[in-house]
Amino acid sequence: MSQLHTNTGKVPIPADSHQPRLDLVAVKADFPILDQRINGRRLVYLDSAATSQKPWVVIRAITDYYRKQNANIHRGLHFLAERATAAYEKSRAHAADFMGGVEREEVIFTRGTTEAINLVSYSWGEANIGEGDEIVITEMEHHANLVPWVILAQKKNAVLKRIPITFCGHLDLSDIDSIITPRTKLLAITQMSNVLGTINPVAELTELAHKRGALVLVDGAQAAPHMPIDVKELGADFYAFSSHKMLGPTGVGILYGRRELLEEMPPFNTGGEMIGEVHFDRVTWAELPHKFEAGTPDIANVVAFDTALTYLEELGLESIRQHEMELTGYAIERLSQIKGLEIQGPQEPAQRGSAISFTDPNIHPHDISTFLDSRGIAIRAGHHCAQPLLRILGKTATARASLYIYNDEADIDALIEALIEMRRYFGV
């Protein structure tokens, strides 16, 4: 376990690798929303950790679906129903490949990461967590991977334990052997923090959790858009992420679950589409994955998600990661030059993603956000759905700039210039 205790912040791509570079001019041109002026200024979008913008191909995939393919899936016996079903299932197969090659029956479409995690907590959790069992989370979880476990623990009289964070925003694994124990039933952990940016050593922790007999759910909402994902390599038993943070439409989430687990789990929602046989006194369930997809899903957006995945893969997830590491490094370097500005989380790009939280000693994050907005720069300010973490950091709110494939150094320069101007404006 010595490797664990030194927390190396292992990431898939070393900082010195030479991936094909993104053609930023071409990428930017693919995003129609960026081609507009906000408050008389070029729009600088630095809020992709909240939701990403969408390329033309994805927007067109949605309208194409409604123009040429729209029908309800799986049940219809006509031409359109078959086409719609094939497109929907193709997206599922693509998501299975995207996660490093899992079985398509192991891929459940949900409304988003939040619903995916709720599915696990209600279905698996209800059936498998009992009094005195331990659920382990980390202090840096988003409410989506926190509230369901708080509620489950309360309901079942289970114990919610947490892995603390260090001063630098890494997980503190020095006492991990007393946190993950033989009583631990589940480790629920984010792969990348939406506040600190930290990339967690998930594979190592998964190995430890499995040794102690626990399952592992990984919240991949922040990681999946930005780096290659291999759920088997991570050892995840469940993996959840969202389409809308990775160029796809809103309303689509993905839950990967190991087949044996999904087969054992009772359904979450019930109704149409998820049944085998229905009688007035008994019901049998459909096969995987349909058992977990009651009702008509968000077909058009699932189909367009397929296009988003293709777009990302054509750029190359390694190249995306490389681009973001370089740009994150540049952003942190420039932000550090503004005296007094406090940057949260690891400073080394290889150990973190591209969401950069910061605070000014004299100007509240909401004032920062309002001022930047007047300069056409969109960032996020607030507690970022991570109130317990913010409390640990001693903040009520932070400002957060988060980067993606369509951002470049000019965007960072605009941010820095506006932050300097902001201090003059407020006169503090």
Place this chain on the structure above:
Amino acid sequence: MNEQLDDMYREIILDHFRSPRGRKPLEKADIKSDGSNPACGDEIEMQVEMDNGTIKDIHVNCKGCAISVASGSMLAELIKGKPIDEVRRIAELVRRMLKGEQVEIPDDLGDIDSLQGVRQFPVRIKCALLAWVTLVEGLKSYEDGHKHAGASTEHDDQPE
């Protein structure tokens, strides 16, 4: 937007933000009231010294955005020496103004008028309200015989 921005952060507001009034804690406080604005994390601590039904002195310590700090500072400046009933009337006037009603702001409440620009930024209205909600809660508990009150802008829609 720059006009909107300058309309919200008027010079009077920035002046109150840079040097808030009422920062000095009181030695003798008859009312203590703490308020918070959960939506954005603004926090305020208030102490009031009463003298025969009037506000003798007030201390406001606000940790928050420029709007909440400025609003708290204006409150401290304005209500000192005023009887409870009048203070209530002013608080109600501010509340109605921030909620978008057309109200006449008397000249002797001058700075308050400058908060009107906040109305163009709906999420910031609660920041401007925080100090006033906290004060009203404090006065209410004082009259109910309590010394300590807690307020939250989450409940500012409720009848007072």
